[in-house]
Amino acid sequence: MNMRNQKEIDAVRTASDPRxxxxxxxxxxxxGRFFYGVRTTGVYCRPSCGxxxxxxxxxxxxxxxxxxxxxxxxxxRRCRPDRETAPGAHTELIAQICRFIxxxxxxxxxxxxxxxxxxxxxxxxxxxKAITGVTPxxxxxxxxxxxxxxxxxxxxxxxxxxxxxxxNSAGRFYAESNQILGMTPSEWREGGVNATIHFAVGECxxxxxxxxxxxxxxxxxxxxxxxxxxxxxxxxRFPRAQLHGGDAEFExxxxxxxxxxxxxxxxxxxxxxxxxxxxxxxxxxxxxxISPGETASYTEIARRIxxxxxxxxVAQACAANPVALAIPCHRVVRxxxxxxxxxxxxxxKAALLKREGAATNTARVRDARxxx
Numbered sequence: 608m609n610m611r612n613q614k615e616i617d618a619v620r621t622a623s624d625p626r627x628x629x630x631x632x633x634x635x636x637x638x639g640r641f642f643y644g645v646r647t648t649g650v651y652c653r654p655s656c657g658x659x660x661x662x663x664x665x666x667x668x669x670x671x672x673x674x675x676x677x678x679x680x681x682x683x684r685r686c687r688p689d690r691e692t693a694p695g696a697h698t699e700l701i702a703q704i705c706r707f708i709x710x711x712x713x714x715x716x717x718x719x720x721x722x723x724x725x726x727x728x729x730x731x732x733x734x735x736k737a738i739t740g741v742t743p744x745x746x747x748x749x750x751x752x753x754x755x756x757x758x759x760x761x762x763x764x765x766x767x768x769x770x771x772x773x774x775n776s777a778g779r780f781y782a783e784s785n786q787i788l789g790m791t792p793s794e795w796r797e798g799g800v801n802a803t804i805h806f807a808v809g810e811c812x813x814x815x816x817x818x819x820x821x822x823x824x825x826x827x828x829x830x831x832x833x834x835x836x837x838x839x840x841x842x843x844r845f846p847r848a849q850l851h852g853g854d855a856e857f858e859x860x861x862x863x864x865x866x867x868x869x870x871x872x873x874x875x876x877x878x879x880x881x882x883x884x885x886x887x888x889x890x891x892x893x894x895x896x897i898s899p900g901e902t903a904s905y906t907e908i909a910r911r912i913x914x915x916x917x918x919x920x921v922a923q924a925c926a927a928n929p930v931a932l933a934i935p936c937h938r939v940v941r942x943x944x945x946x947x948x949x950x951x952x953x954x955x956k957a958a959l960l961k962r963e964g965a966a967t968n969t970a971r972v973r974d975a976r977x978x979x
Contacts, residue, residue, distance in 0.1 A: 614664040621663035625905070625922075628942035629654045630666070634906065639698070640919070642669045642688050644680040651675035656686035700724055701738045705746065714747045740914035745885040804845055807853035808834040809861045811868045813955045817841060818853075818861045824878035828864055828930040830951035867932050871963050872899040875932050883927060886917070890924035897938045900963045904942045926950050938965065 621627050629637035637654040644651035645661040651669065652658060669675040672682065672689045682689040704724055708715060715723075720743050721731040735743050804826065806819035817837040819827035827844070831837045842850065853861065860877075867875040883891070889912045896911075897903050903911075905925075909918045925936040928950065937956045941947050949956035 618662070618664035621666050623945065624668065625941050625947060626654070626668050627663060627666070628904075628945075629906075631660065632942060633657065634942075637918070640916075642672060642675050643667065644669060644675050644678060649680055650683045651680040651688055652683040653686045653688045656683055656688075658683060658685050697734050698738055701735055704735065704743075705739070708743065708747050709750050714744070714751075717743060736913055737916050740886040740889070740909075740912070740917040740920050741884075749885050802845065802848040803851065804841075804848050805851050805853050805857050806838075806841060807857055807861045808837060809865050810834075811865045813868055813958060816861075816865060816868065818857075818864050820857065820860065821880045823880035825860075825930060825933060826880040828933055830868075830931055830955055864932065868959070869962075871932065871959050874899065877930075877933050879930060879933060881929055881934075883924070886912075886914070886920060887924040887927055889914075890921050891928060891934045894925070894928075894934050894936055894939065897935055899935075900965050902938050902940045902944070902960070902965050905939055905947075906942055908939060922947070932959075938963075 626637070626641050626643070628634075630643055633655045635655040640654075642651050642653060643661075644667045645665050646667065647661070647665045651672070667678070669678070675688075676682075701724075704720055707723055708720070717728050717732060720735075721728040724731050724734075726734065732742065735746075739746055741749070802821060804819050804821050806817060806827070808815055808817045810816070813830055814832050815830070815834040815837055817827060817829045817831070817834070817840075818825065819841055827841060829837050829840065863877075864875065881888075881891070890908060893903075893908050893911050905918045905921045906915075909915050909921045912921075914920070921939075925939055926948070928934045928936045931937070931951055937949060937959045939947075940960075946953055946956055946960075
């Protein structure tokens with residue numbers, strides 16, 4: 608391979624990396640998440656650096672200044688990437704506060720947490736949400752749920768697990784238990800053995816499609832190439848639930864979903880049974896607000912939910928979406944309009960957006976697939 612071909616490959620690889628869009632936009636919100644080095648100058652910088660933009664074939668990305676310096680690069684004198692920024696210092700502080708919340712007997716008040724951080728309540732609340740993507744109360748609630756799920760096993764009493772998890776009132780927990788666990792506490796202890804899920808697998812122009820529905824609503828819409836593999840994945844996801852094939856009424860639901868695949872400009876409004884973290888639910892709600900034919904970048908979604916520093920977490924929440932089309936994660940693209948990874952294949956993402964008439968940069972679909 609000659610030098611020219613290698614440079615072209617390096618340029619395409621860099622340009623298809625989502626971090627390159629942050630460099631081109633001089634995105635200050637990306638500072639601290641990564642650094643970029645320029646081989647021709649021997650310097651590494653922050654994404655927001657105001658120096659002359661480099662050519663993509665000359666750029667390498669690093670997670671820390673130490674990695675960049677180990678590669679033989681020196682810090683830029685303009686943006687001083689070797690010096691810790693305030694957000695970086697706050698990150699460690701907020702990590703300590705998160706541990707404080709997790710170790711507390713109950714839920715600390717906002718004023719208590721702010722005093723622990725040495726900030727005003729208003730400033731602490733804003734910094735905490737910017738770094739974690741959720742409020743202190745939402746973080747504490749999510750921690751209680753994780754602890755409860757871990758402790759609510761076959762042995763022991765439900766009441767003990769409820770109070771050990773930090774709930775001050777068993778009555779309050781039982782009022783919220785269906786939303787928290789998706790089932791009653793006794794059903795959770797038995798591994799969801801009483802949960803009933805109806806499902807069916809159909810075919811559409813994008814391949815096989817599986818639709819599953821619990822008593823609360825649609826819990827899975829998955830696309831794939833192998834219908835048997837989709838069913839096995841459903842069995843793995845709900846190992847102790849009672850799975851039943853769909854009846855004629857359910858087949859009509861599947862037909863609605865297939866129709867949405869073929870004509871995605873029509874909103875697919877269905878009762879959903881989806882559970883995720885507080886942050887994931889915020890992202891999914893924001894995705895549902897994107898109209899057919901429109902797109903939004905991961906950075907835009909992060910800003911819309913009030914967590915501008917959580918772009919990568921937004922991408923992870925998109926990847927965790929269990930209901931294709933109903934939560935339109937295919938409408939989220941990179942800042943430059945290029946397509947990034949999609950849980951069900953970037954080619955399907957491109958096809959859906961094309962049918963919706965969305966304006967995107969589809970030239971790098973192949974590269975996005977390779978990097979997903």
